[in-house]
Amino acid sequence: PAHGIPDPAVLVARRRPGHVLEGPFYTSPEIFALDIDAVYAKQWIFVATEPEIAEPGDYVTIDLGRYSVIVLRDDDGQVRALHNVCRHRGSRVLLEERGSVGNLVCGYHQWTYATDGRLLHAGEQPPEFDKACFGLRQVAVRTVGGLIFICLATSPPEDFDDVADRIEPYLAPHDLANTKVAAQVDLVEHGNWKLVMENNRECYHCEAGHPELTCTFFPTYGFALEDIPARLMPAHARYLKAGVDLARACDERGLPHAEIEELTDRSTGFRIQREPLDGAGESYTRDGKAACRKLLGDLDIPRLGRLSMHTQPNAWFHFQADHVVTFSVLPLAADRTLVRTTWHVHRDAVEGEDYDLDHLTEVWSRTNEQDGEFVARTQAGVSSPAFVPGPYSSSEYQVDALVTWYLQRLQEHLGR
Amino acid sequence: PAHGIPDPAVLVARRRPGHVLEGPFYTSPEIFALDIDAVYAKQWIFVATEPEIAEPGDYVTIDLGRYSVIVLRDDDGQVRALHNVCRHRGSRVLLEERGSVGNLVCGYHQWTYATDGRLLHAGEQPPEFDKACFGLRQVAVRTVGGLIFICLATSPPEDFDDVADRIEPYLAPHDLANTKVAAQVDLVEHGNWKLVMENNRECYHCEAGHPELTCTFFPTYGFALEDIPARLMPAHARYLKAGVDLARACDERGLPHAEIEELTDRSTGFRIQREPLDGAGESYTRDGKAACRKLLGDLDIPRLGRLSMHTQPNAWFHFQADHVVTFSVLPLAADRTLVRTTWHVHRDAVEGEDYDLDHLTEVWSRTNEQDGEFVARTQAGVSSPAFVPGPYSSSEYQVDALVTWYLQRLQEHLGR
Amino acid sequence: PAHGIPDPAVLVARRRPGHVLEGPFYTSPEIFALDIDAVYAKQWIFVATEPEIAEPGDYVTIDLGRYSVIVLRDDDGQVRALHNVCRHRGSRVLLEERGSVGNLVCGYHQWTYATDGRLLHAGEQPPEFDKACFGLRQVAVRTVGGLIFICLATSPPEDFDDVADRIEPYLAPHDLANTKVAAQVDLVEHGNWKLVMENNRECYHCEAGHPELTCTFFPTYGFALEDIPARLMPAHARYLKAGVDLARACDERGLPHAEIEELTDRSTGFRIQREPLDGAGESYTRDGKAACRKLLGDLDIPRLGRLSMHTQPNAWFHFQADHVVTFSVLPLAADRTLVRTTWHVHRDAVEGEDYDLDHLTEVWSRTNEQDGEFVARTQAGVSSPAFVPGPYSSSEYQVDALVTWYLQRLQEHLGR
Ligand code: FES
Numbered sequence A, B, C: 001p002a003h004g005i006p007d008p009a010v011l012v013a014r015r016r017p018g019h020v021l022e023g024p025f026y027t028s029p030e031i032f033a034l035d036i037d038a039v040y041a042k043q044w045i046f047v048a049t050e051p052e053i054a055e056p057g058d059y060v061t062i063d064l065g066r067y068s069v070i071v072l073r074d075d076d077g078q079v080r081a082l083h084n085v086c087r088h089r090g091s092r093v094l095l096e097e098r099g100s101v102g103n104l105v106c107g108y109h110q111w112t113y114a115t116d117g118r119l120l121h122a123g124e125q126p127p128e129f130d131k132a133c134f135g136l137r138q139v140a141v142r143t144v145g146g147l148i149f150i151c152l153a154t155s156p157p158e159d160f161d162d163v164a165d166r167i168e169p170y171l172a173p174h175d176l177a178n179t180k181v182a183a184q185v186d187l188v189e190h191g192n193w194k195l196v197m198e199n200n201r202e203c204y205h206c207e208a209g210h211p212e213l214t215c216t217f218f219p220t221y222g223f224a225l226e227d228i229p230a231r232l233m234p235a236h237a238r239y240l241k242a243g244v245d246l247a248r249a250c251d252e253r254g255l256p257h258a259e260i261e262e263l264t265d266r267s268t269g270f271r272i273q274r275e276p277l278d279g280a281g282e283s284y285t286r287d288g289k290a291a292c293r294k295l296l297g298d299l300d301i302p303r304l305g306r307l308s309m310h311t312q313p314n315a316w317f318h319f320q321a322d323h324v325v326t327f328s329v330l331p332l333a334a335d336r337t338l339v340r341t342t343w344h345v346h347r348d349a350v351e352g353e354d355y356d357l358d359h360l361t362e363v364w365s366r367t368n369e370q371d372g373e374f375v376a377r378t379q380a381g382v383s384s385p386a387f388v389p390g391p392y393s394s395s396e397y398q399v400d401a402l403v404t405w406y407l408q409r410l411q412e413h414l415g416r
């Protein structure tokens, strides 16, 4: 009888290096639950940006596995994260995806909490009832460069400090906190969250799969020199030239641009680098020109390529001179995943005047839809018991890194 | 690895008295199956009223977990319950929710059963085939005061006799058997059946949550005197005054009204009491006036408050002088529950003349919808692994009683 | 606690001969998975016909449990079956239900396979990459009389040769390979695949259940003489007369017609027989007259009844002089099953001239829908824990044979 799956520890141990994971990693509800426990409930997860909750009382609610978390700005202007579960009989407290509140009032029996989580009022309680014991439960939260990360664990990974210190100088010039959200799109992809992330971590599929993206994205991304096919050598030549120009422009302005790549062997795996774009070299648009006339922060020229950052397990980011796009990946089920894409422009930019919404969002909207289709096909394929994990090419080394990071987290978790 | 749930016996044993149950009781498919086995398939369950099957051959089909039961009046006028499963190859016999039949004919191969369940005819059988062995399987059924209870167990709890003896004098004056169904509404609530029942067993949420209901329902229901907030003292004063009037009116007519409350420590837990209504004090309407001009049975005045009855695990009832509302709660899945509400008026009452349907049903239709929303929010909240069961206030003592009764049943079941 | 099911081996062992299977065989997801492993992934399964993939490059994709299989005609004209899973990262290769291709190109990273499964091209691979190791995985495939069977096992049952040898002379005269598909209908029935098959294996339900079918199908099918009720004796008399006529017509033409019935005790259980039809005796139409004017192969008269074949576990066939109908049953879930019905007429027949589509498909379309309803009711019924397996009548002996064959396969599988 073959319908059970091997013990996850066995599956982890027998993974063949340089190869795709076995099917159950993408299809088994047990491993999905394990992923939530070992990854999404233990690591730092990117969930929102500061401009999404600009004012005190502003909040977003985030579903993370079976958790619901309120991310909000408290009355003192501090970013907080609270479990969205009433301490009385467990009702959800905030029901909307986003909004603004004075206090947090549970609609069932009107228990009332402050924006910092303290219980302010609970009706008909005996004198010995101690309100101090019944505040909303706190979730660890950190911000860096305007990005908000939460961690559901009671002892969050401590290496976030180090990561924050090293990425902050890259991110700061774009002054994300002083942007506004121009657009946000939620796409439910029909595949496991790891297939979504793996898809993001290579561009082996870009040349044939993403016509809009490859107007500006060099399709040799991740390729070793010796693997670049002849037809892509002109693009590679442009890439080298654009890289030299970009480095000069950055150095003149004191903008850090060197690659840091620590995708494995640490809890908060990450990669950051400022990289050139093709075409006009300014932004992810069809022609590579800036999508927004108002530049971010103190940046004085649009042609600064893309500051690209990856964080394990669930996010990637593109900071350009004119706009910032953030992507967060949240698992819904073994075979369903939410991809939230958010476009930010200067707080004072005026739609229709400084930027056009379709122009701003076209490339990544189309690219996400194309990737969603790849993910769905792969989910269907790896569900077959006949699936045999194949080898990664060298251009897929970051996929291998993601998978390796993931297995390290499982091992840590199972080892305890 | 934390995605399994503890053994149910462990969960039962570690329940903290006076506190809400832990999350898995509301979300786990295993505990849902256990609830069906230990509660819905073992206890007396209210499923219908006699007026729903007024004539011989009239039936309703009831889904109870994975069981389907036919409740019908047989040719001798007796109320019966039969498993809705053909004894040949197992087809459902009756496919509709309600109707009227001469015999019960299985549509697959035409096996034909009498209304008392006996197999009358089965085609192409060998001579040794004994029809007496293949009648539809009987389900235990009891009626009291026109209410129909079934029990799927082969040895139903015996204490029903005692309960029937004690509640019959309260119910009889309303002569439910001589009413007709004026309206029936099925509402699927998105929560566990226990959340639906717990919601019903307290009115801590009524003041803020049920504007229509609290026109006549005193919002201090269940409150200890010392817990009544100042703003509700006027309502409480009206309640005391109305209670005195009601007791006098009942005593003059020989109507029992005293509270009997045996919600725990027995299989057929129940509570019954005749209680006053606010406003005109006659019925659950916006102004408290009767919704139907024809009074029930021999009742001679409309101002007789509400005869309120709760039965564990799945029902509550309001008998007024002019109409009777019954509520039955049937689990569909760990997170989905059917609430069936039925309004009965005098058999001879004429719609549009003696009663208006909207007027009759408004208060409880709205109240049910509001409660459905509370239940859905609570289901969402207690699904979070971060949920910590909170304490009941004194006004929620009947919720605590329901939960205690439930845990007693689980203990009995697991002990065997 | 009673919500687990007994060990499948226990259920197999305690099955009462001559009786329906116990409920879990139809409802348990565990047994559904076992059915896929022990039956659908081990036995020869009928999936398509040669005319469906008439030309090189033509393909159909078949979902079998969690497997997806490409059945195609390769460049050499040979019928092949390949797992529809890319050897790189597992994407489905072909996404449509049917179509025609030159090569098989995976849309994700463009790995390209020949129609025989060989990997022709994989971009950006290192020199040591051996394409010969990464062809699409082959699935065993056999054709007989134009019917295509696949087997997912690495060692398919060997008795197919014997079956093919014996049925080929019956099938060959209808020359299925030179037909075309006139119509194909997929019906999703809401029941377990075994209920679908059991329904097909008896006609105890036909007289009352299939008014269109019984215009030509003798409703005494499967009945022992002594079980035929008086009202069916006229039909039986017609059956005997038509049988004599049919035998003569066949003998004159050298068409084999005798019954072979080996439904159990072998892997590839089957039954074949040429049998008379009522009415005009030519075809499954309302009046029994041929539905298509062009006869198949070299057949010279339309009145040749029906060549009926059953193969375990998932198919039945009706070959008439004018058209062939094939039925394949593919499980989707414990309670959902796909029934694919395909009508074939002479390759040169012209719609609207030689045949009318409604006339051709009416009888079996209606019959399938009626059977789907029986299956759904039975699925609902046997899901009740109160279901007790009843006895088969003698006219249901082929149902008993199917069940017996099935239990033999489970025993073989569990014994290993
Ligand atoms: S559940 Fe929130 S106040 Fe009762």
Ligand code: FES
Binding pocket: B086, B087, B088, B089, B090, B091, B106, B107, B108, B109, B110, B111
């Ligand atoms: S299943 Fe009811 S008569 Fe056969």
Ligand code: FES
Binding pocket: C086, C087, C088, C089, C090, C091, C106, C107, C108, C109, C110, C111
């Ligand atoms: S998955 Fe097919 S080419 Fe990559």
Ligand SMILES: [Fe+3]
Binding pocket: A199, A200, A205, A206, A210, A367, A371
């Ligand atoms: Fe992509």
Ligand SMILES: [Fe+3]
Binding pocket: B199, B200, B205, B206, B210, B367, B371
């Ligand atoms: Fe309520």
Ligand SMILES: [Fe+3]
Binding pocket: C199, C200, C205, C206, C210, C367, C371
């Ligand atoms: Fe049939």
